Amino acid sequence: xxxxxxxxxxxxxxxxxxxxxxxxxxxxxxxxxxxxxxxxxxxxxxxxxxxxxxxxxxxxxxxxxxxxxxxxxxxxxxxxxxxxxxxxxxxxxxxxxxxxxxxxxxxxxxxxxxxxxxxxxxxxxxxxxxxxxxxxxxxxxxxxxxxxxxxxxxxxxxxxxxxxxxxxxxxxxxxxxxxxxxxxxxxxxxxxxxxxxxxxxxxxxxxxxxxxxxxxxxxxxxxxxxxxxxx
Numbered sequence: 001x002x003x004x005x006x007x008x009x010x011x012x013x014x015x016x017x018x019x020x021x022x023x024x025x026x027x028x029x030x031x032x033x034x035x036x037x038x039x040x041x042x043x044x045x046x047x048x049x050x051x052x053x054x055x056x057x058x059x060x061x062x063x064x065x066x067x068x069x070x071x072x073x074x075x076x077x078x079x080x081x082x083x084x085x086x087x088x089x090x091x092x093x094x095x096x097x098x099x100x101x102x103x104x105x106x107x108x109x110x111x112x113x114x115x116x117x118x119x120x121x122x123x124x125x126x127x128x129x130x131x132x133x134x135x136x137x138x139x140x141x142x143x144x145x146x147x148x149x150x151x152x153x154x155x156x157x158x159x160x161x162x163x164x165x166x167x168x169x170x171x172x173x174x175x176x177x178x179x180x181x182x183x184x185x186x187x188x189x190x191x192x193x194x195x196x197x198x199x200x201x202x203x204x205x206x207x208x209x210x211x212x213x214x215x216x217x218x219x220x221x222x223x224x225x226x227x228x229x230x231x
Contacts, residue, residue: 001039002030003132005139008042016040016050018060026052026060037065043131043139045070070137076103076180077228078159080151082110082187083118084216090118091126093217098130098140100224106154108145112189120144148184148195152202155182162227163191163199164219165206181227185220 004026010017018026018040026032032052040048040062046069050062079102084090094105105127107118124142131139145151155161159182184204191199209222 001135003135004038004040005128005132006040006042008044011040011042011046011048013064015053015064016048016062018062019058023058023060027055032060038062041132041137041139043137045072045137047137072103072138073101073228074178075160075227077101077224078104078106078154078180078182079220079224080106080108080148080182080184081220082148082185082216083107083113083115085114085188087119087122089215089217091122093220094123094142095126095130096217096221097224098127098136099134100221101136101138101228102140102224103138104141104143104154106143106145106151108148108151110148110187110189111192111195113187114189118144148191148198151184152198155202156180160227161199161202161204162207162223163204164209164214164223165191166208166213168206168208183220183223183227185216185223188216 004018004022006016006018010019026038032038034052034054036052038050038052040050046067048064049066050064053061053063079097081090081093084093090107097105107123127140127142143154159180162181162183164185184199209219
């Protein structure tokens with residue numbers, strides 16, 4: 001199934017408007033015509049079966065034939081990743097986390113991050129593409145922060161707070177819970193002393209993902225799979 005995305009504001013009872021690159025893909029790449037049917041999601045759990053009503057210069061207007069809604073799976077999962085030096089590896093982590101069903105993605109500048117600049121537009125595009133490719137109907141929230149301290153402001157009491165830590169033997173494989181999971185993976189250089197102290201103050205569970213050191217993107221993917229899809 002080809003799945004397309006429309007922002008919720010462009011979805012009305014009378015129909016849906018597809019804009020920008022999504023419209024270009026429909027018309028120029030797939031060469032859809034008025035009367036053709038396609039599927040659209042709003043990224044908040046709804047799937048629409050639509051028919052192309054008309055094609056404008058930059059927009060495609062659709063009539064809604066059917067609507068189905070999906071309930072967000074539990075637990076609500078937040079993945080926090082320290083910025084990775086190589087852009088393609090960060091994008092890979094964002095892509096795979098989206099495919100696995102992460103609900104919120106926070107990318108932050110850690111004390112040991114080797115790169116400051118993040119191509120936010122690239123991350124957003126990657127996540128959107130991954131949602132459509134994996135035929136998911138929830139688009140993860142994407143947040144960018146400049147420190148771990150700012151990241152932890154999103155953590156709520158009752159969330160299971162986990163930090164990937166190669167210096168511990170602690171394993172939480174048997175955890176089963178519907179409570180939100182808040183996972184943090186440091187950058188390539190790991191967590192600094194100050195960051196470790198900060199996480200300790202938040203009573204973060206130090207979690208081992210094996211007896212070998214993993215790349216940031218590998219640790220991120222393993223954590224999402226373990227605590228999102230095995231409940």
